[in-house]
Amino acid sequence: MKRSVKLLLVTATLASPTMPGAIQTAALAQNAAPAAGQPAATPTTPIPPVVPTVQVWRREAARELLAYVDAIGEEGLDPAAYNPDRLRTAIDTGDDGAITPVATQLFLRLTRDLSGGAVRGNGRGESYLPDVTIGAARQQELLARASQGGVEAILDGLHPVHPQYALLRRALAQAPAEDRARREIIRANMERWRWMPRSMGARHVIVNVPxxxxxxxxxxxxxxxxxxxxxxxxxxxxxxxxxxxxxxxxxxWNVPQSIIREQGGRFGGGYQVTRGAGGGMSVRQPxxxxxxxxxxxxxxxxxxxxxxxxxxxxxxxxxxxxxxxxxxxxxxxxxxxxxxxxxxxxxxxxxxxxxxxxxxxxxxxxxxxxxxxxxxYFTAAGTNDGNIVTYADIYGRDSAVRAALNRAGGAATASR
Known part of the structure; x- marks a missing residue:
């Protein structure tokens, strides 16, 4: 299924700076007054457990979700990473009860990866960028809507809105299937844009290290x-x-301790060297x-x-x-x-x-x-004609991103 590019028209959403360790279906609890004629709860009265609110998926909405996953290669991700056959089986067998848990798990995984990136931890290299993954409350809001339909528009709204993402996406669609190296570098850099905030500021400075x-x-x-x-x-x-x-x-210039150690504490004239009582040293250059x-x-x-x-x-x-x-x-x-x-x-x-x-x-x-x-750290940039400009991977960080993207098995295709 081929989805149209809507990236430049999507309004940026503010994302939570933190990501919960586990994402569960939201449960809303509310203290209610006892019904007329009923005793109030006491410490000895058992309080019934709160039952989580479950968003029941409509069958047609689940089909939309499955089609989205089948085409996720257009975003540089691997459909196999999301095990779409589980949802396909649930839909094909006609078991409505099996559809909801599978679709919910799949949808929450997609919202996490699309909003904040599929590659986590060491795969990102030396990165201290804040996590831009949407929070659990926002996920539940989107889940409630998507389970009733409109899955494509909801998930498309999580993509990076920076023009570079759209240009890289276009380059991926035009890259020959046999050109594995080109496709892999495009995918890695599309992933890096998912790590960036959707709103970077009307005026901002960006340093591209490579x-x-x-x-x-x-x-x-x-x-x-x-x-x-x-x-x-x-x-x-x-x-x-x-x-x-x-x-x-x-x-x-307040000389960093790492450089002081590297120099063995030896500095020429013009530096101000201060030695502490415990043997420590601070160095300044005027x-x-x-x-x-x-x-x-x-x-x-x-x-x-x-x-x-x-x-x-x-x-x-x-x-x-x-x-x-x-x-x-x-x-x-x-x-x-x-x-x-x-x-x-x-x-x-x-x-x-x-x-x-x-x-x-x-x-x-x-x-x-x-x-x-x-x-x-972007090693590729898209151009308006569907090509890319590449930069040397000076720190060797691309391989870890590619490996993490492909861990589920096989490179993603441009479309399904």
Missing amino acids: AFTAAIVDNGSVTVRHRTVVGARRTQTPQLSAEITAVTINPW PGPRNALGRVKIEMPNPHAIYLHDTPAQALFERPVRAFSHGCIRTQYVRDFAAVLLQATGQWNRGAIDQAVERGRTVSVPLTTRIPVYIA
């Missing part, structure tokens, strides 16, 4: 894109999200042209101490493969990048930033509005 780029996106269009240097293979840049809060001009952060740092507080910043090693931006940092994102022409972020202040353009740099004092300029930033 592409070595950082972009400012305004209302769905890239308005600024700069080259970056990302973490080396042994000090990989993680996937995460944060908010840009400020731009620091002439920053100090602002200046030789500072490891360069002259501008973009603040985005996060527990991993990852941020965008300038660098004195400008020559590295000319390299085709730019994986040399300790994890942070060195950004080319970062003063221009910062000027765009500070545009709303009405005071901090590129000229004002240059003047502040020359004065040499450390200045922190807050943004008028915090801007979401996403550090992502």
Whole structure:
């Protein structure tokens, strides 16, 4: 069954940031007054157990669900992972009592995978992106509707709405069945879009590590894109999200403990070294042209101490493969990048930033509005003609995603 593409027309829904460990049918309990003439319950009076509300599936709705699973290969997922034959058997045997539990289990699994991704845990690589899977209450709401019909529209509403997902989906449909490598990389990157929030913000920054780029996106269009240097293979840049809060001009560099250990505590002149009574050491590098952060740092507080910043090693931006940092994102022409972020202040353009740099004092300029930033790992991007652009899998993360997607047996087909 071939389903039409509706991804760009779907309104984004807010998703719960957490995912319950187990998803069960919701049970609604309510304290009710005793009926007239009946005694009130006491501690010695047995209270009848609450019976969960079960959404009974209509046979036609179950057929819609089965057709959706049979065509799930269009979304880069494997129909076999959902064991559709169980539901097919229940429908074919005419046992209405068998349809509801099988359809419910299948539907809840689909809502989980479509809204937050089928690949979990270590399969995602070093990822600290919040879980965007819809919560149990939302699942139950959708279950109540889908069990009566309209399954396709309900499940389609869970897909990523970012244009890249639609372009990758189109590329998958056009990829020859025998081109396994091409299909696998498309599927892996469609899956990565399921890990991303459906609403990323009218203005946001996205860093694509394999592409070595950082972009400012305004209302769905890239308005600024700069080259970056990302973490080396042994000090990989993680996937995460944060908010840009400020731009620091002439920053100090607080040397991470990992680098202090790597250096054996040996630092040349110009560093401020402080030794604690217990033998610990802290090291700071003052602002200046030789500072490891360069002259501008973009603040985005996060527990991993990852941020965008300038660098004195400008020559590295000319390299085709730019994986040399300790994890942070060195950004080319970062003063221009910062000027765009500070545009709303009405005071901090590129000229004002240059003047502040020359004065040499450390200045922190807050943004008028915090801007979401996403550090992502996409090894393929779709193009308008149905092709893809690929980037080197510098950290070797694709194989784990592909393996997890195929674990149920066999690559998904474009359509059934």
